[in-house]
Amino acid sequence: MQHKNTLKVAITGANGFVGKNVGKVLAKKGISVIGVVREDKKSSINFGAALTSEDLSENYLASRLQGCSAFLHFIGKGKQTVDSDYQKVNVGLTKNAINLCKKAKIKKIIYISGLGVSKTTTFGYFISKFQAEQEIINSGLDYTIFRASYIIGKDDSLSHILFKQIKQGAITVPGSGRYRLQPIFIGDVAKVIFQSLTQQKFSNKIIDLVGPKIITFNDYVRDFIQGKKIPIKNIDLEDAYRTALHNPKTDFGIDDLNILVGDYIGNHKKLKSMSGIEFKTHKAVLEAGSLS
Numbered sequence: 001m002q003h004k005n006t007l008k009v010a011i012t013g014a015n016g017f018v019g020k021n022v023g024k025v026l027a028k029k030g031i032s033v034i035g036v037v038r039e040d041k042k043s044s045i046n047f048g049a050a051l052t053s054e055d056l057s058e059n060y061l062a063s064r065l066q067g068c069s070a071f072l073h074f075i076g077k078g079k080q081t082v083d084s085d086y087q088k089v090n091v092g093l094t095k096n097a098i099n100l101c102k103k104a105k106i107k108k109i110i111y112i113s114g115l116g117v118s119k120t121t122t123f124g125y126f127i128s129k130f131q132a133e134q135e136i137i138n139s140g141l142d143y144t145i146f147r148a149s150y151i152i153g154k155d156d157s158l159s160h161i162l163f164k165q166i167k168q169g170a171i172t173v174p175g176s177g178r179y180r181l182q183p184i185f186i187g188d189v190a191k192v193i194f195q196s197l198t199q200q201k202f203s204n205k206i207i208d209l210v211g212p213k214i215i216t217f218n219d220y221v222r223d224f225i226q227g228k229k230i231p232i233k234n235i236d237l238e239d240a241y242r243t244a245l246h247n248p249k250t251d252f253g254i255d256d257l258n259i260l261v262g263d264y265i266g267n268h269k270k271l272k273s274m275s276g277i278e279f280k281t282h283k284a285v286l287e288a289g290s291l292s
């Protein structure tokens, strides 16, 4: 087996929230990390080498990625547009990622899907994630697929929305707010991904990537404001969906709402027993000031 310090991995979506945080942690552990990014973002990689690619199909990539033991595929889209839809990005670029792994002789792929994705999934984002999972499972590559709840850390998308709403004077909770989530800290996500690079027990598995505490959105928001006097307003769910349908810049898009109200929770015990990690609760993350 290769010694950890000689490991080399590639990360797509390397400028995204997960990609940049995981990249930094792996680089600190002595792993040689190559970020694959779109042309205009190359300069923002600060944890290793960068390769540019528009869609992972460029011929030059395979030779430059030879010797990588894993391909961390973190490209993903949670809101679609006419130019950039789920099929093109979540499914199409996963197919390209698999082809690239085969050409570069990379044996392992790590992918982040969504908590709640299943073959009975009925909405666009989850369908694309399910199809991406299937492409990976049927690829013949060794895989670890993580189905993630809300990953929280500095600049995560949920905190970004909540901070923005606080600045605007009030947090708005779509519907009852009684639906649940299971936030997981990005630092813990990076630790799990590090383990999955080398440990056989993560091979060919789909694993829930969920934090230690199941919490309603109402309670999460209350914890988030940490006792500050910030108004919290519940808005009608129909109004929230109508706004999402007509305004592409709304905080919660159609599929953000689907995920929120979907009440998706997962199996933290299994993740904990596989990894042996003491996962941080969202409260500990908030108290440490790690989201601001």
Ligand SMILES: NC(=O)c1ccc[n+]([C@@H]2O[C@H](COP(=O)([O-])OP(=O)(O)OC[C@H]3O[C@@H](n4cnc5c(N)ncnc54)[C@H](OP(=O)(O)O)[C@@H]3O)[C@@H](O)[C@H]2O)c1
Pocket: 012, 013, 014, 015, 016, 017, 018, 019, 037, 038, 041, 054, 055, 073, 074, 075, 076, 077, 078, 084, 089, 093, 112, 113, 114, 115, 147, 148, 149, 150, 151, 152, 156, 157
């Ligand atoms: N964060 C979470 O809570 C969470 C939960 C469940 C699943 N996930 C999944 O985890 C993965 C990473 O999430 P994230 O939070 O890091 O998302 P993110 O911050 O939005 O990053 C997504 C990355 O994908 C890249 N990307 C998007 N469209 C692309 C395209 N057409 N061509 C090339 N690259 C493209 C972006 O590149 P640019 O930098 O060039 O824009 C960005 O680096 C995604 O697959 C997401 O679905 C995340």
